Amino acid sequence: MVKYVIIGCSAGAVGAVEAIRELDPVGDIAVISEEPIPAYSRPMIGKYLSGEVNLENMIFPSKNFWEKQKVQLFLGKKAVKLDLTRKEIELEDAEKIGFDKLLIATGSKPIIPNIEGVTKKGVYTFTRIADAEHIRETVYAIKAQKAVVVGVGLIGITVTEALAKLGLKVTLIGRRDRVLNQVLDQKAAGILEEAMRKEGVCIVKGRTVQRILGRKDNDDMVGGVLLDDGSAIECDLVVFAVGVVPRTELVINTELKINNGVLTDRFTRTNIPDVYACGDVAETYDFVVGKQRVLALWPLARISGRVAGYNMAGLKLEYPGVASMTALNHFGVPIISVGLTTQSGDSEGYETLVFHDQKRRIYRKIMLKSGKIMGMTLVGDVERAGVIFHLMKNKVNVEDFKHKLIADNFSLASLPETLRKQLIWEVCNEFHYSPK
Numbered sequence: 346m347v348k349y350v351i352i353g354c355s356a357g358a359v360g361a362v363e364a365i366r367e368l369d370p371v372g373d374i375a376v377i378s379e380e381p382i383p384a385y386s387r388p389m390i391g392k393y394l395s396g397e398v399n400l401e402n403m404i405f406p407s408k409n410f411w412e413k414q415k416v417q418l419f420l421g422k423k424a425v426k427l428d429l430t431r432k433e434i435e436l437e438d439a440e441k442i443g444f445d446k447l448l449i450a451t452g453s454k455p456i457i458p459n460i461e462g463v464t465k466k467g468v469y470t471f472t473r474i475a476d477a478e479h480i481r482e483t484v485y486a487i488k489a490q491k492a493v494v495v496g497v498g499l500i501g502i503t504v505t506e507a508l509a510k511l512g513l514k515v516t517l518i519g520r521r522d523r524v525l526n527q528v529l530d531q532k533a534a535g536i537l538e539e540a541m542r543k544e545g546v547c548i549v550k551g552r553t554v555q556r557i558l559g560r561k562d563n564d565d566m567v568g569g570v571l572l573d574d575g576s577a578i579e580c581d582l583v584v585f586a587v588g589v590v591p592r593t594e595l596v597i598n599t600e601l602k603i604n605n606g607v608l609t610d611r612f613t614r615t616n617i618p619d620v621y622a623c624g625d626v627a628e629t630y631d632f633v634v635g636k637q638r639v640l641a642l643w644p645l646a647r648i649s650g651r652v653a654g655y656n657m658a659g660l661k662l663e664y665p666g667v668a669s670m671t672a673l674n675h676f677g678v679p680i681i682s683v684g685l686t687t688q689s690g691d692s693e694g695y696e697t698l699v700f701h702d703q704k705r706r707i708y709r710k711i712m713l714k715s716g717k718i719m720g721m722t723l724v725g726d727v728e729r730a731g732v733i734f735h736l737m738k739n740k741v742n743v744e745d746f747k748h749k750l751i752a753d754n755f756s757l758a759s760l761p762e763t764l765r766k767q768l769i770w771e772v773c774n775e776f777h778y779s780p781k
């Protein structure tokens with residue numbers, strides 16, 4: 346009987362367990378996580394902080410999933426050593442777990458800037474449910490009224506919205522010239538920024554935090570931040586959301602090859618036999634840019650986990666490749682962004698099609714190269730995203746009908762008939778793939 350071990354219990358692990366069990370109903374599966382609870386929807390921790398959902402609503406994929414899949418869970422246990430020769434993992438409490446097939450699904454960890462005052466009480470990061478709990482406790486304990494969030498990416502926007510919903514006056518600080526700068530251009534970001542300001546958020550752009558200041562009556566506690574232009578902003582707590590990096594500390598002194606993340610091939614295999622990696626910790630194939638890279642996104646972690654699971658259980662399944670994709674709805678603004686979205690129109694032969702209706706807060710942008718879709722940004726009205734994604738993934742030449750893709754009256758009927766039929770057929774069939 347094969348013994349499968351997965352380190353990390355989140356999106357990647359869920360995908361892997363689902364796939365392993367499709368092929369191997371009897372093998373031993375052990376999942377190790379330093380967090381005390383099994384997988385939960387990490388993107389929802391903002392809603393957990395604001396009190397809109399409880400833990401029960403966040404458990405992923407379901408409460409009895411692990412039991413049903415006959416998985417032995419090691420929760421609240423950190424893996425501290427990996428012996429690839431003996432095929433053994435050592436946990437913090439010195440317990441050792443052997444494996445035949447290992448999946449590294451340790452995700453990512455937040456970057457904490459090394460600045461003065463960062464160890465004061467009231468400084469947080471925001472990637473785990475425990476972070477949301479600690480922030481909420483602090484907000485209530487000290488009756489916090491003002492917060493500073495540093496970082497204008499996905500996590501920064503998420504925690505800003507949650508704190509604003511808790512009634513705090515939030516100042517969002519970023520060194521970039523716009524929010525979500527990695528996925529939105531100036532106009533698209535402008536729509537979100539306007540909605541954020543309407544909810545009372547103050548956005549400070551092009552600045553960095555140089556120092557965390559203490560309170561006048563207690564220097565150990567956060568009282569404000571000092572910016573690089575010398576100005577100070579008063580606050581009761583600070584949340585750093587300045588990015589995440591793959592959690593490679595467990596593998597760093599092993600024979601496993603690491604670039605930015607753990608290096609894997611198109612079958613999610615690492616350079617060591619029987620050892621696989623998936624999700625935020627690994628570099629995966631991006632079909633838009635045509636190379637391996639780290640894409641820290643939930644659906645991609647689950648897909649790469651599934652591919653890893655199939656391969657661990659003996660089916661040679663190639664990773665189809667993914668694209669950077671973001672789907673959000675913060676401050677009442679739905680946004681979907683896929684692939685290349687921020688390159689300027691005339692660089693390297695890209696063509697940009699744009700529709701912008703400021704009044705209705707609708708923005709659509711499609712980036713093309715040689716008639717093929719390389720990226721899309723939809724803000725305010727995201728319904729056509731699925732169709733455009735299919736055209737993009739299948740590398741369809743859209744030259745003849747490209748302008749219809751951004752028009753207000755777009756529908757499936759806007760596509761040529763043969764393409765429309767092919768697309769409907771694909772959408773109907775792709776969710777019925779079975780490896781058996």
Ligand SMILES: Cc1cc2nc3c(=O)[nH]c(=O)nc-3n(C[C@H](O)[C@H](O)[C@H](O)COP(=O)(O)OP(=O)(O)OC[C@H]3O[C@@H](n4cnc5c(N)ncnc54)[C@H](O)[C@@H]3O)c2cc1C
Pocket residue numbers: 352353354355356357358377378379380387388389390391422423424425450451452453471472473499500503504592595623624625626640641642643644645646670671672673
């Ligand atoms: C606030 C927030 C909002 C987000 N919003 C979105 C969104 O809107 N859309 C989107 O696509 N993505 C979003 N993401 C990103 C998404 O959550 C991640 O891409 C996804 O969770 C990655 O899954 P994973 O399985 O690779 O690892 P993770 O979810 O990072 O889980 C890894 C697990 O492994 C554990 N672990 C690590 N090392 C060890 C060890 N040595 N021993 C034991 N356990 C260990 C960790 O504690 C953790 O529980 C968001 C993330 C955050 C934090």
